[in-house]
Amino acid sequence: MKNERTLLTELLQFRGQQRQDTVVATGDDGYIFRAGDTLLCVSTDSFCEGVHFLHEHYSPQQIGEKVYEATVSDIAAMGGKPTSIFLSLALSEKTPEEYLPALYRGIEQRAIAHGVEIGGGETTSHLSDHPLITVTALGIISGEEAICPRSGAELGDKIYVTGNLGGSAAGFKALTTKVAGFQKLKDIHLTPRARVDLVDTIAPLASSMIDISDGLSSEIHHICKASNCGAVINADLIPIDAETKELASLTGVRALDFALGGGEDFELLFTSSQNIDTELAHCIGEITGNDTILLQNKDKKEPLIVTGYQHFTPLP
């Protein structure tokens, strides 16, 4: 089977009947359309046990929290605030009875934190022992100026991230290699938080935005491809916290590789022509006019290779 990216590019050709009320079409983190004067955003995401998460690491409630946050993170990345979600759960006969209510509790707890209603839930049986959870989120975008498509980056824009990167990947490493301690990193991986809290402040300032779900190297490529531009990222400016560095050194991984290739940090990566307060976001580079994406590491500048996770490749 082709890799996910090639496949998605092909499938993007199928758009059905293009509508006049569409503002941002398929191919971005979410679809934006107009209903009267209201701008609405929709995004959908699926999570399969054994592919996207492993039962041995998570409680059912943590799975609920994480699938919720991962989905509303896409709404935030478009400049929206989530309002309602819709669940579809495919389970086998073997799923324990207590699994579903616990999963729902996790989802509901986070939904309430954001003022989000669970608008629908469907369960179905499927012929696999690995639960598959699909979450669709709806959100509202406050106005035209808050829309943040991937395609909005412009020459000279600064590139920002809203928080530390690589923590989730480091937490995953700590869990899989059974390193004791590092609970903070493990929590970042198990119960991440989408940056819905920053949307009101950042969305009006950002020219383009995406959430870090597959790793910085992958996300900056998405922005540059959609915006038809290049970028230089300065390795020294990428925010990585002390625990991530410590775990990296302990496990023989470059901390930078956690940040570039490790996904699921769910921080926001955005571009802006404005100087953003350092309390709000970290400037890590600049948009350039050509179509090359470079990593400046001390005196060396080299092409930034995509190392993010791809589906349809063998699992580690």
Add this chain to the structure above:
Amino acid sequence: MKNERTLLTELLQFRGQQRQDTVVATGDDGYIFRAGDTLLCVSTDSFCEGVHFLHEHYSPQQIGEKVYEATVSDIAAMGGKPTSIFLSLALSEKTPEEYLPALYRGIEQRAIAHGVEIGGGETTSHLSDHPLITVTALGIISGEEAICPRSGAELGDKIYVTGNLGGSAAGFKALTTKVAGFQKLKDIHLTPRARVDLVDTIAPLASSMIDISDGLSSEIHHICKASNCGAVINADLIPIDAETKELASLTGVRALDFALGGGEDFELLFTSSQNIDTELAHCIGEITGNDTILLQNKDKKEPLIVTGYQHFTPLP
């Protein structure tokens, strides 16, 4: 594992943060909310190969058509017209390359027929050889008077269906027992059509509405439970076409059982205080004040047992 209905009732308790813009909450065919002056409807549905359909019966394009129609049928049942859909496809490595584009072609063809845009599509790998397809549909409801919740039926309302019942179940029987001929019935099963065409006419007249996805006996129970009422259905008035009767007699099944228990006809079942033109819908009974649901068959009146398909029960 509990059956689907018990489970869903439990899960309906999880509503997250109930919102002021919600018009019809979870538990119906779709969720209706207000965005400014616009009434929008959302519905989501999952389909698993081996549970909801078998590859041996369908071409990938037919699967696309059917999952599309089944999902927008729920929008129609709420009184809405579909505007956009969102897909999530879980596939294994073994899925042939031509499968996905063919599936998308089926979906797109039907979407274009309804003026519907494909707003998003996601593919993911999962650890099963049975593709799982989740479709979320969004629709617009023209106004308050067109909203058709399950809970709107009232004492004395007539009960109507928009077309012949049992055809899909009969087609399925013809396919599984390898009876030659009966192509019309097989087509009803393989490529059903949601009654989106009738929404503008029927929705303003209906007090409650649901689509026949699980069989008449099951759907009338849903309406009566939500509306806190009973019903009498007259067996002789249920429209069943000649081919369905012929196939029934050939395979030793009561044609009435195809109509009562066989789902996926995707006709609309609705109640109304008005006399509906017989060209538009068939009157099959009446809403009563008590909470019993009866089937009148010639001179005999007996409780109407739910015989519709339930998930989480062993497959036939």
